Amino acid sequence: MGPMVTHVDAPRLTLGFDRFERLDLDRHRAVHGRLYEPRLSKLMAMADQVDLRGRGGAAFPFARKLRAVGRHMTTGDIAVVVNAAEGEPGSLKDHVLLTRAPHLVLDGAVIAAHALESREIIIAVAGKGPALRSIRAAIAERKLPVRLVELTERFISGESGAVVRAVNGETPVPPGVKVRTADFGVDGRPTLLSNTETFAQLAVLSSLGADLYAGVGTSTEPGTVLLTVGGSTVVETPIGTPLGTVLERCGTTAGQGVLVGGYHGGWLTPAVATHVPVSRAGLTAAGGTLGAGIVLPLSPGTCPLGEVTRITSYLAAESAGQCGPCRLGLPDVVRALNALADGSGGPEGVRRAASIGRGRGACSHPDGTARFALSAIEVFEQDLTVHEVRGGCGLPVRGFLPLPMIEGGDGRLAVDWTRCDGHGLCAHLVPEIIRLDRNGYPIVLNTGIPPWVESNARRAVAMCPALALRLTTPDVRAERRN
Structure with missing residues (x-):
């Protein structure tokens, strides 16, 4: 089974989910109607009117993206990229859209491509599971010339620069310098890149029109938003709904505190989390962030x-x-x-x-x-x-916050204390993970070994004079989804 999906008030992105496990093209057209493809000026006006923002975390105004890329319509071959990386643990909303409403995402991409006179749509997907199979089937059903790019599933894989590098066949990491994708993206071309939910929202906006789209939500932040609650439930809710209402709908409480915005977000106390509105402004004022719509209550019983x-x-x-x-x-x-x-x-x-x-x-x-x-x-x-x-609270660490790795010592440096003589060479070779105590003995950080440290870690193991340092087998990534 996939994630549980629910909604507060009337659904939009998840419309039809109560009747169909997956909306194929016929079901999609019956639920959402025929595709409407406005010209760029009209599309920008609608996006401006409802202040449509990217739903991948940065919340960049979508109309400004369209405007920036649209400047190149007469001079460049524009690419449209759907960022379906979703590499952050605890997020499942884009996975749900791709597996259950793939044609809504494709509608948004087609609408943007038509407005920008783009000849190439690219969908960058992490993993080889049901999301990839579903979107591939939807592309075939519509006979669209869409390019699928499979991404490595890592936390940083969803950063826009990392996605562009992956599409270009380069190492999928952030470029390290500020690059405007609107000017220099895929193959050096102007590129419109946004998150999966953003394109689905664009399709709903195009279908409903700006006035109907703004019929729910708040006056400054119209529409609905998808949230992933507890790493297992995806809920669609009007913007402005109290977070406590959302938690109740998902069958949970604020527990010891609630993390909003994912692992780059902020924590809220239970009292604040219960009443704060689900909106960019509301969550930011409370000390959190909406981010990519990740909500993680910390249940009692763990440290x-x-x-x-x-x-x-x-x-x-x-x-x-x-x-x-x-x-x-x-x-x-x-x-x-x-x-x-x-x-x-x-x-x-x-x-x-x-x-x-x-x-x-x-x-x-x-x-x-x-x-x-x-x-x-x-x-x-x-x-x-x-x-x-x-020196401790007495509670165990139960691992309630989701991670995509199987933990328990794999992929780490370890010291055999019966052999270690405190030479200290390891700390010079791997300072990121090993420091020396006041007596010159290594203090090894209990964390996985990043890929960029592996070669030095192996060198430290090979060069240890006392043969006291060892490298355990790499972490095995667990399946997060069925």
């Missing part, structure tokens, strides 16, 4: 600090390793959280580590990770105090 440390370790290992804030800064944040967990450090250490590389990363990954950690030490202040005083 909040342990969960935060576990996720931060994952984020440190998922970086591209292109800059100092990622290579050395993120491991330092993990070390500071570990020190806080065992009572040997305090929140100030986390704040210091998180602030060192702020604003200096090659992409947004270090800043987003720092925001996640800093938000946690504010919201879980009471739990942190117990850790400081007692």
